[in-house]
Amino acid sequence: MKSIIIYTTRYGCTAEVARRIQKELGDECTIIDIKKESVPLLDTFDTVILGGSIYIGKVQKEMTLFCTTNLEQLLTKKIGLYISAGAQTQEECYKELLGAFPSELHAHATTKNVLGYAFSFDKMRFFDKLIMKKIKGNAVNTATYFEERIAQFAKGITAGTTYNETSQAF
Ligand SMILES: Cc1cc2nc3c(=O)[nH]c(=O)nc-3n(C[C@H](O)[C@H](O)[C@H](O)COP(=O)(O)O)c2cc1C
Incomplete structure (x- = not known):
């Protein structure tokens, strides 16, 4: 399985998640930050993972543009979608994920x-x-990576299993 993770980030969280997914998937996985690098031709990849982060309810415009411009080709690939988002409830997280792509x-x-x-x-x-x-009431740096979900996400992508089987949160 040849895969590519295409992401957008503002402060690096979504990039770190991309590296963690890559670690789970192995060497055949390329990572591209679309704000900094050009995306190679998608023809050679059978799996495309798209990741973005949420600011005031929206994913980065570069991700939206990439998805709409390449929609037809993306729909011929095995697709995984993820976001980094600070929303606290499952309902809010689901809403952010749904609105991002x-x-x-x-x-x-x-x-x-x-x-x-x-x-x-x-x-x-x-x-x-x-x-x-x-919003937070302090200015303390924090980072939370959902290890179990990341592992399951990678497993789900590899096996091609469905949304409900692979998602813990939703
Ligand atoms: C100004 C600001 C606005 C944000 N707005 C939202 C939001 O509307 N919904 C949400 O779930 N998270 C929100 N977040 C949290 C970010 O999505 C979260 O910090 C994410 O990990 C950032 O990832 P990045 O470093 O890859 O950009 C916001 C963060 C900041 C700093």
């Missing part, structure tokens, strides 16, 4: 989940820091 991709994807969240105050832009400090 086009409905056609959701219907097609075999594996999807929220795989972690991090608040990196030392890296944050002024306004992000201000908003987050107000």
Whole structure:
């Protein structure tokens, strides 16, 4: 199985999740940050994993653009979708995941989940820091990676099992 993880991130959490999925999947997995690198031709990959992070209810516009531009080809691949999101309830997490990718991709994807969240105050832009400090009530750096879900996500992608079987949260 030749796979590629294509992600967007602001402060690195989604990149770290990508590296952890890659570790589970092995060497045949390429990682691309679409804000920094150009995406190779998708023809050679049978599996595409798309990851993004959520800011004020939205995934990065580069991810949305990539999904809509390449939708037709993506629908011919085995697809996994994940986000990093700080939403605290299962319901909110599900809403963020659902809103992050086009409905056609959701219907097609075999594996999807929220795989972690991090608040990196030392890296944050002024306004992000201000908003987050107000919401959290402190400015302490934290990072949570859902190891079990990441392992199950990778297993689900490899086996091509369905959404319900592979997702703990949803
Ligand atoms: C200014 C700001 C707004 C955010 N808005 C949301 C949000 O609407 N929903 C959510 O679930 N998480 C939200 N988050 C949490 C981020 O999604 C989370 O920190 C994520 O891990 C960031 O990943 P990244 O470092 O890959 O960009 C927000 C974080 C910041 C700093």
